[in-house]
Amino acid sequence: MNLIMFVGDPFSGKSFLADKIKSFLEAEGNAVFILKTVVTRYKGKKNILFTAQNVDESIESTRIEKDKSYRALLPLAKRVLKQGGVPILDATFHKKYRREWIYRFCKKNNINLLVIHAIFTDKNAIIEQMVLRQANQDYKDNLLASIEAYELMVKQKDLLSAQEIQEYNLSVIQFNRDEKCINLSNFKHDVAFFNKVAGFLQKNI
Structure with missing residues (x-):
């Protein structure tokens, strides 16, 4: 069984x-x-604008709400795996304790885990992308309402550190959008299925 986070x-x-x-x-x-998690948190509602209050982990009600949305991924992933499928968890996972879930x-269910760590730090490009998405009536994803909300999430995140990777023996593919490259220095080649994913990304990014 394989899972991508x-x-x-x-x-x-x-x-x-x-x-x-x-x-x-x-x-x-x-x-x-x-x-x-935007689906488990908002039940599939579209075009939601996240304010700083919606993402602020220092607000207990917000943190609890976000915890619930992340925990809700587990039974969904388990159902997909039971049916022979591959779950891809598409969320920020910017708090370490949620990643640890x-x-x-x-580990408990003997599932192969591949972590894909996406990095992008070009603030000007992020602001431009944010404005374009908010102006596009056809854009169906959920959006941060302001650069302040984005910066708050970045400030409150727990970095995926080398120590964490070693502690949990993680297989990690790092996608650096700034440099448009793939880093496989922490990728483990012992799962053939994940080798296919790594090969695909190397050829297409």
């Missing part, structure tokens, strides 16, 4: 990569399901 800030390219990987794996004959879930 994304880690990264908003606008880092997570959803873009998730869609690309899904299409590739489906063409290979796999059943793939992208699971998003997935680490423990995978």
Whole structure:
């Protein structure tokens, strides 16, 4: 059984990569399901503008609400895996303790875990992308309402550190959108299925 988890800030390219990987794996004959916390949190509502209050982890009600949306991914992923599919968790996972829920879930259920860490730090490009998305009536994703909300999420995140990668023996593909490159220095080649994903990304990014 295999599970893919994304880690990264908003606008880092997570959803873009998730869609690309899904299409590739489906063409290979796999059943793939992208699971998003914005769906578990807002029950599929579209065009939601997240204010700083919606994302502020120092507000207890917000933190509890976000915790629930992340925990809700676990039974959904379990259902997909039970049916022989591959779940892709498309969320920021910017708090370490939430990532650890997935680490423990995978270890307990003997699931191969691939972490894809997306990085993008070009603030001017992020602001431009934010404005364009908000102006596009056809854009169906959920949006941060301001650069302040984005900066707050970045400020409050727990970095995916080398220590964490070593502690949980993680296999990680790093996608650096700033440099348009893939880093495999923390990728483990012992799972053939994930080697296919890594090979696809190397050829197409």
